[in-house]
Amino acid sequence: MDGLRVVPARRHGQDRLYVCLPDGGNVAWYDREAARVNLLSDDRRDEVLQALGPFLTGPVAVGPPPVPTPAELARLTLHPDDDLAPNRPGEALLIALERDPGPAHRLRPDPRRRALAAEHATGTALDRLDGAGWRTLHSVPLPGGDRVHHLLIGPGGLFALHVLPTRRQRVHVGDPLVALGRREPRPLLRRVRADADRASYALTAEVRAVLVLVDPAHVNVTAPPRAVRVLTDRELPDLARRGGVLKPADVEALHSTARDRATWTRL
Structure with missing residues (x-):
């Protein structure tokens, strides 16, 4: 086999097995997720398949590398500093707490940590939907200091999620007001709608607004709010049951656009 070696590596967010020559040059790679062996030269087809034999499971497609889609090309040319995909849930809060952790001893817990x-x-629950064809971006910055807590893109459409920690309190929702326990109601739904509208403008696609109530004791909604869906954190999987709005190629194209920081600076 002319000393062909199989080397595992992770590139572009994917686990692959590369088939290499003795001098380190690649002749093929096996994409496990796509079940495809990509040949850089068909002359070594039999040798490559023999080398990969112990690693192949089930039927696989064999051929030259597929032509990159426009979304893939955009991702590959995106500067790392402008790529929002690596953002962690609550990225903006994490950075704020690193810069200013606050006093070591507080009479009350830092509300930023509850929000984080x-x-x-919420972000962890959304990331679990990735296998069902959904993509999630966290802490998407908007001009003026605002941000979309989570942007969910998938077969059921696009959703801008605003997260509200409730600390096991009763929640009363009466559009546009949201009240926690005995606290003064706030017109939070206006902001939730505004963030979704800004996302729609940036992506030139309909983005639905969602308010996520984390760990509420009880939720009372006097009437369905206008253009906002109210969910608890336990109901997040319900979003994945929606479908028939976007095709996989559309999901990837919108995700590619949304992960580019420049998309949001134009607002």
Whole structure:
């Protein structure tokens, strides 16, 4: 086999097995997720398949590398500093706490940490939808200091999620007001709608607004709010049951556009 070696590596966010010559040059790679062996030269087809034999599971497609889609080309040319995809849930809060952790001893917990815990729990739940064809971006910055807590893109459409930690309090929703326990109601739904509208403008696509209530004791909605869906964190999987709005190629194209920081600076 002319000393062909199989080398595992992770590139472009994917786990691959590369088939290499003794001098380190690649002749093929096996994309496990796509079940495809990509040949750089068909002359070594049999040798490559023999080398990969112990690693192949089930039927695989074999051929030259596929032509990159426009979304893939955009991703490959995106500067790392402008790529929002690596953002962690609550990225903006994490940075703020690193810069200013606050006093070591507080009479009351830092509300930023409660918000961070709520966004982390929500983001973790959304990231689990990736296998069902959904893509999630976290902490998408908007001009003026605002941000979309989570942007969900998938077969059921696009959703801008705003997360509200409730600390096991009763929540009363009466459009546009949201009240936690005995606190003064706030017109939070106006902001939730505004963030979704700004996302729609940036992406030139309909983005639905969602308010996520994390760990509420009870939720009372007097009437369905206008253009906002109210969910608890336990109901997040319901979003993945929607479909028939976007094709996989559309999901990837919108995700490619949304992950580019420049998309949001034009607002």
